[in-house]
Amino acid sequence: MDRDQLVDLTRRALKLARDKTTDLAAGQHTVDARDYTSLERHLSDTALMLASPQLVGYVSELAEPGAYCTKTVMGRSVLLTRTSDGSVKAFDNVCLHRQSQLATGCGTAKRFTCPYHAWTYDNTGTLVGLPGREGFPGVTVKSDGLTELPATEFAGFLWIALEPGATLDVAAHLGPLAEELDSWGIGRWSPLGEKVLDVPINWKLAIDTFAENYHFATVHRDTFATIARSNCTVFDSYGPHHRLIFPLNGILDLDDVPEERWDPFRSMVVIYALFPNIVLSVTIANGELFRVYPGNEPGRSITVHQNSTPLDISDESVAAGAQAVFEYAHATVRDEDYRLVERLQANLESGARDHLVFGRNEPGLQHRHITWAQAIEEAVATAALSAT
Ligand code: FES
Ligand SMILES: [Fe+2]
Numbered sequence: 001m002d003r004d005q006l007v008d009l010t011r012r013a014l015k016l017a018r019d020k021t022t023d024l025a026a027g028q029h030t031v032d033a034r035d036y037t038s039l040e041r042h043l044s045d046t047a048l049m050l051a052s053p054q055l056v057g058y059v060s061e062l063a064e065p066g067a068y069c070t071k072t073v074m075g076r077s078v079l080l081t082r083t084s085d086g087s088v089k090a091f092d093n094v095c096l097h098r099q100s101q102l103a104t105g106c107g108t109a110k111r112f113t114c115p116y117h118a119w120t121y122d123n124t125g126t127l128v129g130l131p132g133r134e135g136f137p138g139v140t141v142k143s144d145g146l147t148e149l150p151a152t153e154f155a156g157f158l159w160i161a162l163e164p165g166a167t168l169d170v171a172a173h174l175g176p177l178a179e180e181l182d183s184w185g186i187g188r189w190s191p192l193g194e195k196v197l198d199v200p201i202n203w204k205l206a207i208d209t210f211a212e213n214y215h216f217a218t219v220h221r222d223t224f225a226t227i228a229r230s231n232c233t234v235f236d237s238y239g240p241h242h243r244l245i246f247p248l249n250g251i252l253d254l255d256d257v258p259e260e261r262w263d264p265f266r267s268m269v270v271i272y273a274l275f276p277n278i279v280l281s282v283t284i285a286n287g288e289l290f291r292v293y294p295g296n297e298p299g300r301s302i303t304v305h306q307n308s309t310p311l312d313i314s315d316e317s318v319a320a321g322a323q324a325v326f327e328y329a330h331a332t333v334r335d336e337d338y339r340l341v342e343r344l345q346a347n348l349e350s351g352a353r354d355h356l357v358f359g360r361n362e363p364g365l366q367h368r369h370i371t372w373a374q375a376i377e378e379a380v381a382t383a384a385l386s387a388t
Contacts, residue, residue, distance in 0.1 A: 001183050001265070010264035012234045013247040014254055021237040022214075025363040030355045033348045034204040035369070042298040044376045048276055048296060049074060050162050051379070053173045055278050056080070056291065057158045058187040058308050060089060061106060068123065069106035073162060074293050079103050079112070080151060080158060081123040084156070089127045090151035090160045097136075097143060121146055127206040154178065156187020174274075177238045181272065186280070186287025189308035192322055196304055196331045199338050201345045203277065203301035204372065209337040210271060210279040210290065211364035213246050219340055223332045228269060229342065235363040240275035240371040244364050273364060275371055285309060288329060299345055303338075305330055 016022055035041050056071045062082040070093055071078045077093035079102060093101050100116040103109070111128065113120045120129030125146035150161040150168035155178045161168040171178060181187075199206065209215075217230035227248055234245035254329040265284055272280040281288040287308040295301045307326040313319035347353070350381060358365045 001180055001270075004257075006261060006264040007262060009234055009245050010251070010254065010262060010267055012247050013232070014251055014270055016232050016234065017229055017247050017251050018255070019354055020232075022232045022361050023363055024360040025358075025366050026360070027362060027370070029358040029366045031358065031369050033351075033354050033356060035373075036158070036205055036345065036348045037298050039223065041376075042294060044379070045372075046074070046294050048375055048379060050371070053168055054160050054162060054275050055157050055171050055274060056160055057306065058189070058191050058287070058289070059088075059123045059153045059156055059158060060159065060188050060308065061191050062153075064108070066110050066123070067106070068103060068109055068112075070103050071160075072302075073291075075296070076162065077101050078160060079146070080160070081279065083123050084110075086324075088151050088153050088158060089124060090149040091265035092149065094147065095119055096127065096139065096146070102146075113209050131309060147385075155182040156185060157181075174241070175239050176243050177243075177272070177274075181280070184270075184282050185310070186308050188314045189287050189310045190322075192307045192309060192326050194304050194306050195326075196302065197334055197338060198295070198300070199301050199342065200299055201301055201338060201341050202298055203292050204369070205341050205345055205348075206292045206303055206338065207273075207277065207279065207368060208365055209333070209341060210281075211244070211273060211368055212362040213244075214359070214361055217335075219336050222330065223328075223336065231361055231362075233364070235367075237367050240375070242273045242364055242367045243270040244273070245269075247273060252315075256367075271364075273365075273368060276375065285311070286325060286329070290333075299349060303333075305333065 054073055056073060061069045062080060065082050065084045065086055068079060068081045078090055079093040080090045082088055093103060095114045097117055097119050100114050102112040102114050110123050111120055118131050122128050125148055125269055127141055127144045130136060130141050147164055149164055152159050152165055152168055152170060154170040155174060159168060159170045213233055214227060214231045216225040229247050229249055232247055236243050244270040248267050254262055254267060272283040277292045279290040289306040291304040293302045309322040311318050311320055311322055
């Protein structure tokens with residue numbers, strides 16, 4: 001993001017902080033409690049997810065040709081590689097023989113030997129080794145291979161589609177936000193690993209916790225609220241995506257500083273909500289990524305939390321410091337946000353009340369739910385059309 005844009009956002013944030021207000025939606029909004037609990041909505045959400053481009057990580061996770069990483073997306077294990085020509089490929093991490101997983105974690109390997117019976121594949125997915133070949137007259141070495149999934153790198157991130165042969169047009173998906181996301185460079189910063197939360201909350205409820213800072217003063221009184229303002233957000237939407245600016249407590253100090261001397265990025269956290277299930281949080285020191293997936297029932301979800309750092313983590317003490325920051329952020333989400341909304345999910349499932357209210361001061365929350373509902377309506381309309 002260029003300085004002019006940062007200064008402009010800081011000006012807007014400073015005005016909100018000074019006026020003790022926040023960007024406001026046109027009105028209150030209500031959603032049905034069953035959006036979080038019904039099997040019907042869960043199936044629609046799952047179908048929506050399967051049809052959407054999937055941001056699965058940072059390009060820095062595949063830094064060099066020969067690098068690989070594995071990802072679990074909607075319960076499906078995916079192997080990503082960077083091949084010798086520099087391109088990114090993705091495959092179902094499923095052996096052609098008896099479906100063992102070929103690889104775990106990440107690293108460097110040009111060949112993947114199945115741990116079960118040693119069938120071997122190269123990093124373009126081609127089967128290159130088949131012990132006891134006479135047992136498999138129906139399998140052809142150098143011709144058969146892993147199931148390939150559409151994959152690309154874009155705006156600093158790794159993207160896949162879960163349908164083999166599907167179109168993966170990430171430029172169209174991100175629209176005008178692509179350049180801005182790329183400009184932060186967080187996808188090229190050093191990755192710090194993945195932490196997984198498998199929790200008894202609907203996936204949308206998990207995402208809701210990132211969509212407003214109205215709760216900071218209560219839920220994060222002793223953590224985030226010590227550094228960031230509550231109920232004070234700059235909101236902008238970009239089609240189905242949106243951006244929130246959470247001003248830090250020190251932003252009011254800028255009142256006494258001429259704009260040309262501002263270091264604006266030190267006064268805010270930038271949060272992106274990417275449709276349908278991605279949250280990115282950008283600060284000067286952290287590029288956090290939350291990938292939130294529906295679980296195997298409406299009341300369960302999986303959050304994969306990643307972080308990247310611009311610091312040089314070849315220095316052990318720097319790496320340890322970056323990991324400590326990551327752990328702190330993760331523990332806050334796990335122990336403050338998710339722990340609280342677990343009990344909220346139980347209330348929703350009890351049927352005690354049939355709806356939830358999103359305030360004018362929660363425009364991000366409103367935007368998420370309105371775009372999800374629209375996408376599901378469109379999918380239903382398209383399905384009805386193709387059935388006639
Ligand atoms: S399952 Fe992979 S070689 Fe048998
Ligand atoms: Fe929170």
